[in-house]
Amino acid sequence: MVLLSDIKGQSNAVRYLSNSLSSGRIAGSYLFSGPVGVGRALCAKAFVMELVCPGRSSSGAACGRCPACRRVSALEHPDLTWIKPEKNRAVRIEEIRKVKDVLGLKPYEAPVSACVIEDAHMMTPQASNALLKVLEEPPGCSLLILITNKKELLLPTVISRCAEVRFHALPACCVRDIIMERSGAGEESAYFLARFSQGSPGRALEMIEAGVEERKDELMALAGDIGREKNSSCMNWDTESRDRLIEDLEMLIMFFRDVALGKEGLAEMALDKGIVGTDMYRFFSEYSIEKIYGTVERLINMKLALAGNVNPKLVAQALPGAIK
Secondary structure (H helix, E strand, O other), X not given: OOOHHHOOOOHHHHHHHHHHHHHOOOOOEEEEEOOOOOOHHHHHHHHHHHHHOOOOOOOOOOOOOOHHHHHHHOOOOOOEEXXXXXXXXXXXHHHHHHHHHHHHOOOOOOOOEXXXXXXXXXXXXXXXXXXXXXXXXXXOOEEEEEEEOOHHHOOHHHHHOOEEEEOOOOOHHHHHHHHHHHXXXXXXHHHHHHHHOOOOHHHHHHHHHHOHHHXXXXXXXXXHHHHHXXXXXXXXXXOOOHHHHHHHXXXXXXXXXXXXXXXXXXXXXXXXXXXXXXXXXXXHOOOOHHHHHXXXXXXXXXXXXXXXXXXXXXXXXXXXXXXX
């Protein structure tokens, strides 16, 4: 069970919410903005827990032990509605109407009726307009928290009616410690994942479950075969999945960036320290610095093309030529 005081790396957000609780100045609606996997949803759950806990301290801290706290932690509290759309699925107007109905009811047992909407930027235009009506005339004793990593996709009028709480990527050392604590990964592996996840412990832990380190080993072997022209089959990339290709490109960009640092005499600044000194690292270090930078530029352009909905199959076909 996570309390506000347990949230790591988000001191400004935690301080703001804790001060709101201790002063009693709670806004009717909040916007939790920032990258994926940095604690936004955990913070929302902890904030609601501290609002509904009947035994919270004078500073506003929840006890973390009572039935109310346990039910919020399990997302089973009768006064909490939590909406989390499936990946790439829109939040529809029917769900927002449900939010309006729930928030309009008198709370069963808590001081407020609370609703949390993850990926709020996935609302349809109709859902956004319906939510705007809720924000314009908020029901009494209600709390609404929107969570997004793409604030720019929300209506400006929705944003303006929420108290924004900004979250940021965590320092690599903080993410490394979280990974080691929660997964048992070694320090070198945790440090690589901390850098590769771009300061997102949630994303890093998902990567461990998805076997990203095993994929890294496959990727380096494949890149080495392509560079050495070991066999003609290497000219075909081994995946055409958009998400997998983006991850592959990110790892390759990181690798060639580290090779470039080594060429410039800055190997100690490598993001993936475990790769420095390997056969792969030494092989690509034979490339000229201009060729390495050119490779990085091509890989970045491919990643941007994928983000712009270019056919993944075309990228997969072109990828071997980008690193050869």
